[in-house]
Amino acid sequence: MHELGITQNIVAIVTEHAKGAKVQRVLLEIGKLSAIMPDAIRFCFDICTQGTVLEGAMLEILEIPGLGRCRQCGAEIFLDKPFGICNCGSVRLDLITGEELKIKEIEIEELCV
Amino acid sequence: MCVTCGCSDDGEIKITNLETDEAEHHHTHTLPDGTVITHSHSHDTHIEAPQIHAKIHNTTISLEQDILAKNNLLAAQNRGWFKGRNILALNLMSSPGAGKTTLLTRTINDLKHQLSISVIEGDQETANDAKKIKETGSKVIQINTGTGCHLDASMIERGLQQLNPPLNSVVMIENVGNLVCPALFDLGEQAKVVILSVTEGEDKPLKYPHIFRASDIMILTKIDLLPYVDFDVQKCIDYARQINPQIQIFQVSATSNTGLEKWYAWLIENLKNCQH
Numbered sequence: 001m002h003e004l005g006i007t008q009n010i011v012a013i014v015t016e017h018a019k020g021a022k023v024q025r026v027l028l029e030i031g032k033l034s035a036i037m038p039d040a041i042r043f044c045f046d047i048c049t050q051g052t053v054l055e056g057a058m059l060e061i062l063e064i065p066g067l068g069r070c071r072q073c074g075a076e077i078f079l080d081k082p083f084g085i086c087n088c089g090s091v092r093l094d095l096i097t098g099e100e101l102k103i104k105e106i107e108i109e110e111l112c113v
Numbered sequence: 114m115c116v117t118c119g120c121s122d123d124g125e126i127k128i129t130n131l132e133t134d135e136a137e138h139h140h141t142h143t144l145p146d147g148t149v150i151t152h153s154h155s156h157d158t159h160i161e162a163p164q165i166h167a168k169i170h171n172t173t174i175s176l177e178q179d180i181l182a183k184n185n186l187l188a189a190q191n192r193g194w195f196k197g198r199n200i201l202a203l204n205l206m207s208s209p210g211a212g213k214t215t216l217l218t219r220t221i222n223d224l225k226h227q228l229s230i231s232v233i234e235g236d237q238e239t240a241n242d243a244k245k246i247k248e249t250g251s252k253v254i255q256i257n258t259g260t261g262c263h264l265d266a267s268m269i270e271r272g273l274q275q276l277n278p279p280l281n282s283v284v285m286i287e288n289v290g291n292l293v294c295p296a297l298f299d300l301g302e303q304a305k306v307v308i309l310s311v312t313e314g315e316d317k318p319l320k321y322p323h324i325f326r327a328s329d330i331m332i333l334t335k336i337d338l339l340p341y342v343d344f345d346v347q348k349c350i351d352y353a354r355q356i357n358p359q360i361q362i363f364q365v366s367a368t369s370n371t372g373l374e375k376w377y378a379w380l381i382e383n384l385k386n387c388q389h
Binding site: 002006010012013014024025028034038060063064065085091092102105106108109 | 150172175177181296322354355358
């Protein structure tokens with residue numbers, strides 16, 4: 001399950017940016033064609049965040065739908081797999097969206113004295 | 114409506130642990146453009162009481178950070194390392210048992226006098242494959258990933274220090290046998306090679322599209338077994354091209370010495386292209 005390694009990356013990146021502050025929320029962008037399962041990330045998130053500044057943080061995931069553009073006729077088509085056939089019969093598609101794998105934003109706790 | 118975040122959805126899932134009385138919420142919303150948002154949180158989110166004269170508030174930081182950025186940066190460094198030494202590096206990926214090691218030992222033995230090939234072997238456990246490669250006289254190191262299901266750029270970086278491949282040579286990286294996870298991780302290779310044996314079924318490209326889409330080359334192995342298995346080669350090629358119209362395909366048998374010359378010609382040609 002490569003999602004475990006991916007989640008460890010998420011925790012490492014967020015920890016670095018939080019600079020010791022407690023993290024309340026993490027917003028991820030995961031494309032539907034990225035071969036990453038949000039449920040698996042969620043499962044790993046609880047385990048990977050234990051004992052870190054992310055422990056107990058809310059995890060929000062934006063799943064970006066797949067969109068391809070046909071190289072032959074320029075039509076845009078929705079894709080649920082990383083390939084498809086355009087109405088014009090061409091299979092040469094450029095993926096425009098759906099391969100995202102990003103940490104969009106984090107929310108950290110700040111103490112104002 | 115959820116009292117913590119204010120969202121409401123018909124598909125709300127609530128999981129409560131009766132031992133601790135902790136409740137966890139999962140919510141899913143679908144936006145008009147098809148974007149799906151899910152989030153989870155504990156209903157017992159416990160915020161420590163603020164100290165006197167101190168107030169806690171949250172700050173949102175926009176990161177826009179690629180999760181695989183670190184791996185991709187290391188992969189780019191590996192690519193530069195290979196380029197500086199005129200090395201052709203290939204990332205070989207397949208299911209377990211597709212014939213990667215057999216094809217590799219055959220390739221090394223047949224091309225011994227023309228080019229130098231060193232090998233990074235990736236397996237979860239054992240050094241069995243590395244021992245087989247060592248018998249050919251090639252330089253080889255074994256990376257055992259333990260529970261890991263794929264190699265990554267950092268493992269290759271460390272492996273290369275140990276392997277120390279010669280200039281103007283080929284480095285074959287034999288990835289962990291797995292048709293899913295290796296597709297996502299750039300190692301710094303020149304080309305990704307997916308190996309599929311005719312004993313696996315012609316619809317593999319449709320079942321595991323990510324790896325076939327990510328690959329530059331597909332090698333169909335064990336073609337000497339075609340008379341004994343129900344495998345439609347043309348269908349398999351059509352499926353692979355449907356996923357990846359640019360994919361280059363070789364059909365070989367490492368045991369009966371069929372079709373290897375075209376694969377060897379590709380190797381020699383591409384190694385030449387690495388020379389400055």
